[in-house]
Amino acid sequence: VAASIGDVAARAGVSVATVSRALRGLPNVAPSTRARVLEAAEALRYVADPHASRLAAGRTRTIGIVVPLFTQWYYTQVVSGAEAVVASAGYDVLLYCMGGDSGLARFLQTLPFRKRVDGLMLIDLPLADEQEAVLAGTSTPVVLVGVRSRRFPSVVVDNVGAAAQATQHLLNLGHEHVALIGHEPGSVVQSVAPIERQQGYRQALKAAGLPLLPEHDVPGGFSLQGGAEAMAQLLTVGTPPTAVFAESDEMAIGALKTLRDSGLRAPEDVSVIGFDDHDMAPFMGLTTIAQPVVALGEVAAQLLIDAGTAEPPGPTTVELATKLRVRTTTGPPRGRWDALH
Amino acid sequence: VAASIGDVAARAGVSVATVSRALRGLPNVAPSTRARVLEAAEALRYVADPHASRLAAGRTRTIGIVVPLFTQWYYTQVVSGAEAVVASAGYDVLLYCMGGDSGLARFLQTLPFRKRVDGLMLIDLPLADEQEAVLAGTSTPVVLVGVRSRRFPSVVVDNVGAAAQATQHLLNLGHEHVALIGHEPGSVVQSVAPIERQQGYRQALKAAGLPLLPEHDVPGGFSLQGGAEAMAQLLTVGTPPTAVFAESDEMAIGALKTLRDSGLRAPEDVSVIGFDDHDMAPFMGLTTIAQPVVALGEVAAQLLIDAGTAEPPGPTTVELATKLRVRTTTGPPRGRWDALH
Numbered sequence: 148v149a150a151s152i153g154d155v156a157a158r159a160g161v162s163v164a165t166v167s168r169a170l171r172g173l174p175n176v177a178p179s180t181r182a183r184v185l186e187a188a189e190a191l192r193y194v195a196d197p198h199a200s201r202l203a204a205g206r207t208r209t210i211g212i213v214v215p216l217f218t219q220w221y222y223t224q225v226v227s228g229a230e231a232v233v234a235s236a237g238y239d240v241l242l243y244c245m246g247g248d249s250g251l252a253r254f255l256q257t258l259p260f261r262k263r264v265d266g267l268m269l270i271d272l273p274l275a276d277e278q279e280a281v282l283a284g285t286s287t288p289v290v291l292v293g294v295r296s297r298r299f300p301s302v303v304v305d306n307v308g309a310a311a312q313a314t315q316h317l318l319n320l321g322h323e324h325v326a327l328i329g330h331e332p333g334s335v336v337q338s339v340a341p342i343e344r345q346q347g348y349r350q351a352l353k354a355a356g357l358p359l360l361p362e363h364d365v366p367g368g369f370s371l372q373g374g375a376e377a378m379a380q381l382l383t384v385g386t387p388p389t390a391v392f393a394e395s396d397e398m399a400i401g402a403l404k405t406l407r408d409s410g411l412r413a414p415e416d417v418s419v420i421g422f423d424d425h426d427m428a429p430f431m432g433l434t435t436i437a438q439p440v441v442a443l444g445e446v447a448a449q450l451l452i453d454a455g456t457a458e459p460p461g462p463t464t465v466e467l468a469t470k471l472r473v474r475t476t477t478g479p480p481r482g483r484w485d486a487l488h
Numbered sequence: 489v490a491a492s493i494g495d496v497a498a499r500a501g502v503s504v505a506t507v508s509r510a511l512r513g514l515p516n517v518a519p520s521t522r523a524r525v526l527e528a529a530e531a532l533r534y535v536a537d538p539h540a541s542r543l544a545a546g547r548t549r550t551i552g553i554v555v556p557l558f559t560q561w562y563y564t565q566v567v568s569g570a571e572a573v574v575a576s577a578g579y580d581v582l583l584y585c586m587g588g589d590s591g592l593a594r595f596l597q598t599l600p601f602r603k604r605v606d607g608l609m610l611i612d613l614p615l616a617d618e619q620e621a622v623l624a625g626t627s628t629p630v631v632l633v634g635v636r637s638r639r640f641p642s643v644v645v646d647n648v649g650a651a652a653q654a655t656q657h658l659l660n661l662g663h664e665h666v667a668l669i670g671h672e673p674g675s676v677v678q679s680v681a682p683i684e685r686q687q688g689y690r691q692a693l694k695a696a697g698l699p700l701l702p703e704h705d706v707p708g709g710f711s712l713q714g715g716a717e718a719m720a721q722l723l724t725v726g727t728p729p730t731a732v733f734a735e736s737d738e739m740a741i742g743a744l745k746t747l748r749d750s751g752l753r754a755p756e757d758v759s760v761i762g763f764d765d766h767d768m769a770p771f772m773g774l775t776t777i778a779q780p781v782v783a784l785g786e787v788a789a790q791l792l793i794d795a796g797t798a799e800p801p802g803p804t805t806v807e808l809a810t811k812l813r814v815r816t817t818t819g820p821p822r823g824r825w826d827a828l829h
Contacts, residue, residue: 217568227558242583
């Protein structure tokens with residue numbers, strides 16, 4: 148049996164995406180890592196075989212990936228992980244941007260992908276039962292990222308647990324006034340993550356016997372600017388929070404900007420924790436929940452490529468681990484706000 | 489004659505991408521802007537018509553976009569601009585990631601897009617004459633972004649002029665020791681931009697009668713980490729620079745991180761200017777050269793969609809304007825380094 152790219156990754160102790168990047172000579176791979184990958188590939192006599200995929204249909208040699216937006220950091224990372232695995236198997240990627248509220252309905256009506264892809268990956272697009280049925284009817288293998296399903300395999304993180312952990316981190320530091328920067332309910336780009344993260348935040352507060360103040364739950368639109376505005380709003384409420392959990396790092400970085408512009412410091416005046424471990428997070432010293440964005444795409448792509456084997460994978464849900472990364476924007480409450488409380 | 493999306497954009501005083509986002513109900517459009525767009529669309533009786541495109545061939549209703557990488561900010565922005573225009577014309581986007589040094593050659597050998605797209609946009613992929621001939625032989629309309637061509641229309645910025653302006657900004661503040669954080673020569677992801685920006689930097693120094701010190705020209709790999717390492721290297725040279733021009737904002741932000749970690753301040757100890765106007769730049773107070781990333785994609789997509797009209801557009805080069813944005817990371821030399829010089 149020929150070695151797979153996964154075997155090389157395991158032997159070199161790196162991700163499949165890193166193996167793919169190293170073997171294709173792409174940048175952002177440290178020379179020592181590249182050497183380790185090449186050694187592993189040689190030891191295993193690994194040869195990248197564009198026809199090695201098991202996706203039986205294989206007529207189009209194309210995988211369709213559907214995202215709500217092209218521009219958000221999270222999507223680019225998931226897609227890059229998926230692309231690496233898909234390219235290693237000799238497939239092209241047809242990337243489709245859902246674009247807006249009516250996008251999913253229109254997509255399912257017109258099925259622009261039909262007959263053009265051998266498999267379909269939907270990122271962060273929750274499906275109603277009848278929508279799943281429409282997709283299943285096309286008999287194109289489907290894998291979901293970020294959304295659980297009773298019909299299709301999916302790759303997710305435990306958003307509820309991770310958000311509860313982020314909130315608990317703040318509570319354990321001694322904060323009693325913890326705010327949430329989250330998502331507009333009913334916003335056009337639907338996703339389960341904001342709802343699940345809000346749930347985790349609420350669970351942790353309730354478990355600690357703390358009240359849920361509506362004025363401490365502010366939407367930030369998952370953007371820098373939205374996070375900045377949400378923090379500004381939190382500074383105007385009756386009981387300003389001493390700590391903030393932002394449901395994305397982009398919003399957390401926006402919140403830090405508002406604090407700085409207001410002459411406040413993190414964590415002295417307000418602690419801030421994010422969610423993602425965005426490339427910029429270490430540069431901000433941002434404490435955050437790291438989620439394995441690239442691996443989400445890699446694993447989903449592998450599930451899709453394996454979908455052509457005899458046994459259909461069925462509604463497997465693969466849950467990847469998140470990790471609390473403590474940096475410098477969280478600490479005990481001790482600033483001017485705390486003295487006011 | 490029915491109003492085009494461009495007419496709506498002109499009347500509302502916003503970009504085509506904003507009109508597209510507003511009409512599709514996407515986020516990141518201010519409510520007041522959305523209202524203005526809807527007013528303009530109503531006034532002009534604009535109806536988004538998926539069949540309004542003039543791309544005559546129109547068999548596949550798909551535009552292929554080829555990028556060197558999925559993950560870099562610059563590419564995601566150009567692609568999002570292109571996608572908005574392409575979607576408004578009723579086309580899908582087939583996004584192809586070139587992936588590495590042999591990628592372009594392999595792409596031109598196998599032409600995976602042939603018969604699958606009605607038009608092709610190549611972003612930041614310089615072509616040799618014979619490579620252009622291969623593409624022209626497919627009779628698929630081609631538009632280039634970031635690269636000038638004698639055969640295909642292209643959309644570019646004046647990298648030489650903009651880089652000279654960035655350097656001149658530092659010289660005018662009184663700096664005499666200005667370093668460059670740029671690109672590895674011979675790096676696998678080829679692009680003209682790094683070479684042109686280096687040229688602009690050198691022109692400005694020469695015009696000021698200043699020497700070009702090899703130790704002041706350091707590669708930063710167009711990444712955060714690379715920029716951080718390049719700045720660290722610049723702090724070890726015989727004559728440390730009092731000012732740095734980084735050829736991308738991501739590298740500039742990495743450089744700022746190294747300065748902060750070293751107990752140095754920008755601009756007091758070292759001035760830093762970037763290139764891009766990345767989403768994060770305002771949050772860092774980063775002085776930079778803003779380039780119209782979204783518009784690059786929009787204009788290129790429009791050229792491609794117009795390519796089906798009777799008159800072939802020929803090798804038009806559209807040059808979009810850049811703009812110096814002065815924020816807080818540049819100032820006169822006055823810190824501890826300057827005292828040493």
